[in-house]
Amino acid sequence: MSVSAIVGYDGSRRASAAIDSGAALFPAAHGWITHLWTPPFADATIRRRLLSRARDANELTEMVEREGRREAERLVAMGVTLARAAGWDAEPLLKKTLGAEGLSIARSAEELHADLVLVGSRGLGGTRALLGSVSDMVVHYSAKPVVVVPYPMLAAEYDALNGGPVVVGWDGSAGAETAIAATAHLFPDREVLPVCVDEGFTPPEAPANVGGREVLRCNSQRSPALHGRGIADALVTAANAHDAAAVVVGSRGRSATREILLGSVAMATLHHCHRPVMVVPSRSEAPIDE
Known part of the structure; x- marks a missing residue:
């Protein structure tokens, strides 16, 4: 049986480790490598460089969103490459959102009829053990099973x-x-x-x-x-x-x-x-x- 999964990916080591672990748990699965594109939509260095080039606030907004989208596309492509190298049939899912990233991931799982959601956690121990805010929200609101992979x-x-x-x-x-x-x-x-x-x-x-x-x-x-x-x-x-x-x-x-x-x-x-x-x-x- 082939499993399908929504995978939260932000380019971090824990997100990459979650893909690697997911591939071991669910071999040959289909994965939507999901990156949430959130405000301010671009790196601070890029925003500073664009500030001197924009003629007004509207143009600056357009330029920031354009550069931010390109960076997000590059990042989610990295996640897809990792998943495919691990044996998954993977495709990118890039979503622009203004907040509530975890809820957006949970909704995507329902919309695409995925079998499960796969996310990484911060992996802190003892009384300081806390899930990342996105992972926490996915677990609370998902109508699908959620697999949380600790790191390391x-x-x-x-x-x-x-x-x-x-x-x-x-x-x-x-x-x-x-x-x-x-x-x-x-x-x-x-x-x-x-x-x-x-x-x-x-x-x-x-x-x-x-x-x-x-x-x-x-x-x-x-x-x-x-x-x-x-x-x-x-x-x-x-x-x-x-x-x-x-x-x-x-x-x-x-x-x-x-x-x-x-x-x-x-x-x-x-x-x-x-x-x-x-x-x-x-x-x-x-x-x-x-």
């Missing part, structure tokens, strides 16, 4: 991308069901490992197996007050123990009533996992193969 990763974590299993957070919720279905669809040749985290009780909805896959059980080492972080840590530990290629979580789990935009488990996993994390929105539906 260790050599062993990169090696696991090619054939490692996929760990899926499982709690018996509708969100977990959707996450399992999306994982099976997008990773058809990978071993899928459902992981149920015990927070002092065994959820009655969590059976011994899901779709013929044995549910692995592990314990949270944190108090219930740190619900999201405790489950995320357990999922990360399971992923490391099984040398997983990626971790998959639903956007909301059993505790949706105490969460605002994105589930605490999903957010904590994104912030603290050093392997690619796929967040599957509850409204996402895996296509049915005919």
